[in-house]
Amino acid sequence: xxxxxxxxxxxxxxxxxxxxxxxxxxxxxxxxxxxxxxxxxxxxxxxxxxxxxxxxxxxxxxxxxxxxxxxxxxxxxxxxxxxxxxxxxxxxxxxxxxxxxxxxxxxxxxxxxxxxxxxxxxxxxxxxxxxxxxxxxxxxxxxxxxxxxxxxxxxxxxxxxxxxxxxxxxxxxxxxxxxxxxxxxxxxxxxxxxxxxxxxxxxxxxxxxxxxxxxxxxxxxxxxxxxxxxxxxxxxxxxxxxxxxxxxxxxxxxx
Numbered sequence: 008x009x010x011x012x013x014x015x016x017x018x019x020x021x022x023x024x025x026x027x028x029x030x031x032x033x034x035x036x037x038x039x040x041x042x043x044x045x046x047x048x049x050x051x052x053x054x055x056x057x058x059x060x061x062x063x064x065x066x067x068x069x070x071x072x073x074x075x076x077x078x079x080x081x082x083x084x085x086x087x088x089x090x091x092x093x094x095x096x097x098x099x100x101x102x103x104x105x106x107x108x109x110x111x112x113x114x115x116x117x118x119x120x121x122x123x124x125x126x127x128x129x130x131x132x133x134x135x136x137x138x139x140x141x142x143x144x145x146x147x148x149x150x151x152x153x154x155x156x157x158x159x160x161x162x163x164x165x166x167x168x169x170x171x172x173x174x175x176x177x178x179x180x181x182x183x184x185x186x187x188x189x190x191x192x193x194x195x196x197x198x199x200x201x202x203x204x205x206x207x208x209x210x211x212x213x214x215x216x217x218x219x220x221x222x223x224x225x226x227x228x229x230x231x232x233x234x235x236x237x238x239x240x241x242x243x244x245x246x247x248x249x250x251x252x253x254x255x256x257x258x259x260x261x262x
Contacts, residue, residue: 081136
């Protein structure tokens, strides 16, 4: 397995650093809570977002954020969406858990505290995407629907898509009830003496592969956000948990 790399508190997909046109990453607690809907005041969160924006080289005015609801709505982003949800909740894209674009100078952003961040890249075409996959979104097949959306909107083949399953709660910490477990493939469920454990990462990985993304083109981290103090965790901290940001954008680099 390739070594996972980080850059000043930013987890990145191993191997994707070779794309000089691509900006991406998943923040750690070193950037603080980046979501407007939990915990801190809006001024604090916006200040942290500006700090991250400066670090990434994408102005806050270029961010596009969604109001995530654990479902499967996916929006194709254009330049007209720039700034949506960047500084307030009201302008965030409503009821959306997946974002795709081929527009340079736009930063797609979703927010997490144990749910699975999914990253997508089509290197030959400079197409990108990010999705939020909680257990409900996973049951509803958001990973495979992201693949379908990229294929249908940009006329690419699944074999051109690369994907990554980022830091999220691991099977080690994710105990669920039998009603939830029953909605997942048997290979993602482990029944232990103390209860049922669910492998949410594996469930999304299986969906990506079922959608036609080649196994060799999918990276799946084994980092558990509940185990690691470097990440916020709803399971560990409850409603007081902050949120990490999964970000991805296309730099203004000539093709």
